[in-house]
Amino acid sequence: MKFQLWRNATVLLNIDTATFLIDPMLGPKASFGVFPWTNDTRPNPLIDLPFPRSELKKQISKIDAIVVTHLHPDHWDSDAISLLDKNLPVIGPSIIADSLAGYGFTNIQSVDRSVKVKGIDITLTHGRHGIGEIEEKMGVVHGFYFSSGSESIFFAGDTIWCDEVKSAISIHQPKYVVVAGGAATFAIGDPVTMTARQICKLCHTFPEVKVLVTHLEAVSPCTEDREFTGREIATAGISDRCIIPEDGEQLVLFSEPV
Numbered sequence: 001m002k003f004q005l006w007r008n009a010t011v012l013l014n015i016d017t018a019t020f021l022i023d024p025m026l027g028p029k030a031s032f033g034v035f036p037w038t039n040d041t042r043p044n045p046l047i048d049l050p051f052p053r054s055e056l057k058k059q060i061s062k063i064d065a066i067v068v069t070h071l072h073p074d075h076w077d078s079d080a081i082s083l084l085d086k087n088l089p090v091i092g093p094s095i096i097a098d099s100l101a102g103y104g105f106t107n108i109q110s111v112d113r114s115v116k117v118k119g120i121d122i123t124l125t126h127g128r129h130g131i132g133e134i135e136e137k138m139g140v141v142h143g144f145y146f147s148s149g150s151e152s153i154f155f156a157g158d159t160i161w162c163d164e165v166k167s168a169i170s171i172h173q174p175k176y177v178v179v180a181g182g183a184a185t186f187a188i189g190d191p192v193t194m195t196a197r198q199i200c201k202l203c204h205t206f207p208e209v210k211v212l213v214t215h216l217e218a219v220s221p222c223t224e225d226r227e228f229t230g231r232e233i234a235t236a237g238i239s240d241r242c243i244i245p246e247d248g249e250q251l252v253l254f255s256e257p258v
C-alpha cells in the first residue's frame with residue numbers, strides 16, 4: 001500500500017491494484033480565499049501543491065476513483081471539479097451524493113454503509129467536526145475505512161477525537177489511521193480537527209495502530225504546525241508509530257511491521 005500526501009487532506013492512496021484520490025483540493029495557493037467564521041484574512045490554501053500543474057495532470061490521469069469525505073473547500077474545490085474526469089467513480093457519503101452529481105460527475109457511488117470499488121471494501125464512518133455551536137456550523141462529517149483483506153487503512157476525516165472515531169477503530173481494527181491534525185480553530189468555540197494532544201490520546205488508546213497526521217500547514221484555521229505536533233508526539237514517546245508526512249512525501253505502508 002502506498003500513501004502520498006499531496007497537501008492538507010488530499011492523499012493519493014494505492015491499495016492492491018486500485019488508486020484513489022482522497023479529498024481533492026487541487027487549486028493553486030490562495031485560490032479559494034478566506035474561511036468564514038474567522039478573523040484570519042489570509043487566502044487559502046496557504047501553499048501550492050508540492051508539484052507543478054503538468055505533474056498534477058499526469059497524476060490525476062492514473063486514478064481509478066475519487067473519494068470525498070465532505071464538501072468543505074479544503075477537501076473539494078473548483079479545480080477538483082474542473083480537472084477531474086467526470087466519468088470517474090466518486091465515492092461519498094449519501095448526504096452529499098446529490099451535490100456531487102450536481103457538479104457534473106456521472107458515476108456517484110453513494111455510501112450509506114459500504115461499497116466495493118476495484119475490489120476494495122470502503123466503509124463509511126462517523127465523526128464530529130467540533131463541539132457545540134461550531135459543530136453545527138461545520139456540519140456533518142464522515143470518514144472511510146478501506147480494506148482489501150490483507151491491507152487496511154482508516155481515514156477518520158475532519159473530526160476531533162470522539163466516541164465515533166474510537167468506535168470505528170474498535171470495530172474495524174485498521175493497521176493505519178489517518179487523522180486531520182492542526183487543531184483547526186474558528187472564532188467560535190474549540191478546535192474542529194484533532195489537537196496534537198488528542199492524537200496522542202488516540203495513540204495511547206490504540207497502542208497497536210500506526211497514525212498518519214495530515215491537515216497541517218495548508219489552511220488558515222490550523223493553529224498547530226508540524227513542528228509543534230512532532231514535539232508533542234516525541235514528548236509522548238510515540239514518534240515510532242505516529243508519522244507526520246511532508247507534502248508530496250510518499251510512504252510505503254506494509255501490512256505487517258518490518
Ligand SMILES: [Zn+2]
Pocket residue numbers: 009072074075158180215
Ligand atoms: Zn478540512
